[in-house]
Amino acid sequence: MAKNNEKEFVKDITTMEEDFAQWYTDVIKKTDLVDYSPVKGFMVIKPYGYAMWENIQAFLDRRFKETGHQNMYFPLLIPESLLNKEKEHVEGFAPEVAWVTHGGNEKLAERLCVRPTSETIVCSMYSKWLTSYRELPYLYNQWCSVVRWEKATRPFLRTSEFLWQEGHTLHETAEEAQIETLKMLDIYREMSEDLLAIPMVVGRKSDREKFAGAEATYTIEALMHDGKALQSGTSHNLAQHFTKAFDITFQGRSGDLEYPHHTSWGASTRLIGGVIMVHGDNRGLVMPPRLAPMQVVIVPIAQKKEGVIEHVKTIEQELRAKGIRVKLDDSAENSPGWKFNEYEMKGVPIRIEVGPRDIEGGVVMVARRDTLEKSSMEREGLSDSIVVLLDQIHSDMFERAKKDRDAKTFTFDTYDEFKEKMTSRPGFAKTMWCGDSQCEEKVKAETGVTIRCIPFEQENLGDVCPFCGKPANQMVYMAKAY
RNA sequence: CGGGGUGUAGCGCAGUUUGGUAGCGCAUCUGGUUUGGGACCAGAGGGCCGCGGGUUCAAAUCCUGCCACCCCGACCA
Numbered sequence: 001m002a003k004n005n006e007k008e009f010v011k012d013i014t015t016m017e018e019d020f021a022q023w024y025t026d027v028i029k030k031t032d033l034v035d036y037s038p039v040k041g042f043m044v045i046k047p048y049g050y051a052m053w054e055n056i057q058a059f060l061d062r063r064f065k066e067t068g069h070q071n072m073y074f075p076l077l078i079p080e081s082l083l084n085k086e087k088e089h090v091e092g093f094a095p096e097v098a099w100v101t102h103g104g105n106e107k108l109a110e111r112l113c114v115r116p117t118s119e120t121i122v123c124s125m126y127s128k129w130l131t132s133y134r135e136l137p138y139l140y141n142q143w144c145s146v147v148r149w150e151k152a153t154r155p156f157l158r159t160s161e162f163l164w165q166e167g168h169t170l171h172e173t174a175e176e177a178q179i180e181t182l183k184m185l186d187i188y189r190e191m192s193e194d195l196l197a198i199p200m201v202v203g204r205k206s207d208r209e210k211f212a213g214a215e216a217t218y219t220i221e222a223l224m225h226d227g228k229a230l231q232s233g234t235s236h237n238l239a240q241h242f243t244k245a246f247d248i249t250f251q252g253r254s255g256d257l258e259y260p261h262h263t264s265w266g267a268s269t270r271l272i273g274g275v276i277m278v279h280g281d282n283r284g285l286v287m288p289p290r291l292a293p294m295q296v297v298i299v300p301i302a303q304k305k306e307g308v309i310e311h312v313k314t315i316e317q318e319l320r321a322k323g324i325r326v327k328l329d330d331s332a333e334n335s336p337g338w339k340f341n342e343y344e345m346k347g348v349p350i351r352i353e354v355g356p357r358d359i360e361g362g363v364v365m366v367a368r369r370d371t372l373e374k375s376s377m378e379r380e381g382l383s384d385s386i387v388v389l390l391d392q393i394h395s396d397m398f399e400r401a402k403k404d405r406d407a408k409t410f411t412f413d414t415y416d417e418f419k420e421k422m423t424s425r426p427g428f429a430k431t432m433w434c435g436d437s438q439c440e441e442k443v444k445a446e447t448g449v450t451i452r453c454i455p456f457e458q459e460n461l462g463d464v465c466p467f468c469g470k471p472a473n474q475m476v477y478m479a480k481a482y
Numbered sequence: 483c484g485g486g487g488u489g490u491a492g493c494g495c496a497g498u499u500u501g502g503u504a505g506c507g508c509a510u511c512u513g514g515u516u517u518g519g520g521a522c523c524a525g526a527g528g529g530c531c532g533c534g535g536g537u538u539c540a541a542a543u544c545c546u547g548c549c550a551c552c553c554c555g556a557c558c559a
Contacts, residue, residue: 021553040551096558117559150558151483162559211559231559270559301518337519344519355518365518448555482559 013345015282020226024154027276027284031346034155041153041160045269048346049156051293052272053163057143059195060165060267063187069139069167074121076144077112082120086245089119092212096148098160114147119213119238119264122168123246130170130250136260137180138170156273157230157482164268170248170260174239177261181237184265185218188233196271197288197398198222198278199405200232201428201477203455208437211264215239221452221477223405224277227426229452229479232274235265273482278401279370285347286370288397289390296326296386297343301336301355312354315364318383324390344369349393350386370397409477415466422449428479432472434465443467443478453477 013030014022028034033049045053061071077100084090098114101107115121126138143165150160167184171177185202192198200220210217214236222230240259242248252258279286289295296319300312312328319326327348329339336353343351353365364382367374370393377385408427412418418429433439433451444450454476465472 019553025552036551038550092558146559148558152553152555152557158558164559234559266559268559299518303517305517332517335517335519335521337517337521339520340518341520353518357518 013282013284016225016280023280023282024273024277027280028155031285033272036155039160041150043155043159045163048293049272052275052287052291053269055291055293056191056195056267056271057165059191060187061143063191064141064165064167067139067183067187069141069169071142072140073142073144074115074118074125076115078115078118078121080111080113082124083113085120086213086242089213089242093117093148096150098147098149115144116146116148117264117266118142118144118146118166118168119242120246123242123248123262126168126170126243127246127248130248130260132250133172133252133258136170136172136250137176138168138260139180140169141165141167154273154482156269156276158270162268162270164266166264166266169263170243171263172250172252172258172260174261177237177239177263181216181218181235181263181265184263185220185233185235188220188235188265188267191267192220192222192232192271193398195288195290196275196278197290197394197401198232198274199398199402201453201455202457203453203477205234206437206440206451206454206476208440209451211236211238213238213241215241219453221479222274222278223408223428223479224274224482225280225404226277227408227479228482229428229477230270230274230277230482231452232271233265233267236263238262238264279397280347284345286397287347287349289349289394292347292349293325294327294343294346294348295324295390296350296352297339297348298326298328298352298354299336299339299343300328300330301353303330303332305356307359308354308356311359315352315354315379315382319386322383322387324383324386340367350389352386368393370400411461413466418449418466419447422447422480426480428452428477430459430461430475430477432461432463432465433474433476434468434470434472435474436465436468436470439465439468439470449478449480451476452479452481 013026016023031048032046034046035044037044093116097116100112100114145161145163147161150158153159169180171180189200189202192200200222202220203218205217205219211234216237218235219231220233222232224230239261243259243262248260249257250260275288275291276285279288298312298316300308303309309330316326316328340351347369349369351367358364362379363376364379365374366377409430410421410427411430412421422429440451454474458475461475463471463473
C-alpha cells in the first residue's frame with residue numbers, strides 16, 4: 001500500500017501555517033458546515049454544522065433544567081423606548097442594532113429594534129409580573145437568534161445574526177444572584193471540557209471588557225491554534241442596574257418594596273468556530289467524539305464480494321445499540337479511498353474499515369482521526385471497545401489542547417519583551433496588572449492586545465504592573481482576541 | 483469606514499495585457515470494467531461571461547457608472 005502523501009490529502013485546504021484565516025474558510029466550506037447567504041454577514045448553517053449546534057443545545061438545555069431553569073420565548077422586536085432605558089446598555093449596543101421602521105407601507109410611529117440581546121424586553125415583562133419575594137427566584141432561559149450589525153464578519157466567529165441561548169434570572173438577594181452567575185459560568189466550563197474537549201481559562205472581565213450594563217461579567221476563554229483568544233461564554237451579574245431602570249419591584253420579607261438582583265448568561269454558535277480552531281488540522285475538522293454528529297463511520301471494502309455488506313450491517317447495528325452515532329457508507333459511487341479522505345476531512349472520530357480479509361481473520365481495521373493511527377481490533381466485543389475508545393479520544397483531545405494552550409502561554413518582565421513575544425509567538429500572556437482602565441486602553445491601542453480575563457486561579461508574579469509601573473495586585477491573561 | 487482582491491457551467495478556475503466561434507478540471511448523465519488511501523475507458527448534456535450605459539463591423543476582453551461578496555485593518559459575543 002502506498003505511503004500517505006501529505007500533499008495529496010490537503011489539496012483542497014490551505015495549510016494553517018500558510019494562512020490561518022484561509023485555512024478556516026476552506027475547512028468550513030469543504031466540510032459543508034455553512035454557506036454564505038445573499039445578505040452579508042448572515043450565514044446558512046447546513047445540516048452537518050447544525051447537528052453540532054444541536055448537540056451543544058442538548059447538553060446545555062439538560063444542565064439548565066437540572067439546575068431549575070425553564071425555557072420560554074420573548075419577542076424578536078423591541079421598541080426603541082425600551083432599549084433606551086438603561087444608559088450603559090444602549091450606549092454599548094446602539095451602534096450595531098438593526099431597525100424596523102415600516103410595517104408594510106406604513107411608517108411606524110416608533111421604530112423597533114431587532115434584538116441584539118433581550119435584557120430590555122425581558123425586564124419590561126418581568127416588571128409586570130413580579131409582585132412578591134415568594135415568586136423568586138425567576139429562572140428562565142430562551143433559545144433564539146439575535147442580530148448585531150457587524151462590519152467584519154466571519155462564519156460562526158462573528159456573524160450579524162447568531163444562534164444562542166440567553167438566561168435571565170431574578171433573585172431576592174445579591175448573594176443569590178452572584179451564586180447563580182458563577183453557577184451558570186461553571187456549566188459553560190463543564191460543557192466546554194466534557195463536550196467540546198476545550199480547556200478554558202475561567203474568570204472575570206475587566207471593566208473595559210464587561211457587558212454593557214453589567215456590574216460584573218464572567219467569562220470562559222479559549223486559545224486557538226493561531227494564538228488568538230476566543231471568548232466562548234459569558235455570565236453577567238447585572239445587580240440592580242436593569243431592575244431599577246425598569247422598575248421591577250417586589251414586596252420583600254419585611255414588607256418593604258425591593259428591587260431584585262438580576263443575572264444573564266449566554267453561549268452561542270461561536271463555540272463551533274472554537275471547536276474548529278482548537279482541534280482542526282491541515283486535513284480539516286477533528287470532531288470531539290461527544291460533539292460529533294457522526295462518531296463512527298464504517299467503510300466496507302470490496303463490498304460487492306459475498307457477505308461483506310451483511311457483515312458490516314451487523315457491526316452497524318451493534319454500535320447503534322450502544323447509543324453510538326454511526327454511519328455505514330456503502331454507497332457504490334465513491335471508492336474507499338475517496339471515503340477515507342472525505343470522512344477524515346469531516347473529522348469523524350473513528351473510521352472502521354472492513355473487507356473480506358478482516359472478516360476471514362475475525363478483525364476490523366480501526367482508524368483514529370485525532371492521531372491518524374490505524375490498527376486492527378477483534379470483531380468480538382467490538383462495540384464495547386469502541387465505546388472505550390471514544391472516551392479515550394475525548395480525553396486525549398482535551399489533554400492535547402491543554403498542552404498546546406500551555407505551550408502558547410508565557411510570562412514576561414518588560415513591556416518590550418511582551419511586545420516581542422506577542423508578535424513572534426502569539427498566545428496568552430500572564431501578567432500582573434494595576435487595574436487601571438487607561439493602562440489597559442493604552443496597551444490595546446499600541447499592540448492590539450486586550451485583557452481577556454482576570455482568572456479565578458491567581459498566581460503571584462510580583463507586585464508591579466509592567467505596562468505602567470504602578471503597584472499591581474492581580475494577575476490577568478492577555479491576548480489578541482477574535 | 484479605509485486598503486486589497488474577486489464576480490465566466492452546479493463547484494473551482496483559465497481566458498481580459500494584444501477585441502475575432504466561450505474553454506479546462508471536478509461534479510452530473512449513458513454504457514462497461516473496478517473497489518485495502520480521492521479508480522479507469524468510451525460517449526453525452528450543461529453559459530444573459532455580476533448589472534446598466536458607451537466605443538466598435540465585432541466586447542468576457544476597451545471606457546464608464548453601479549452592485550455584490552471575500553480578505554486585511556479600525557469597532558464588536
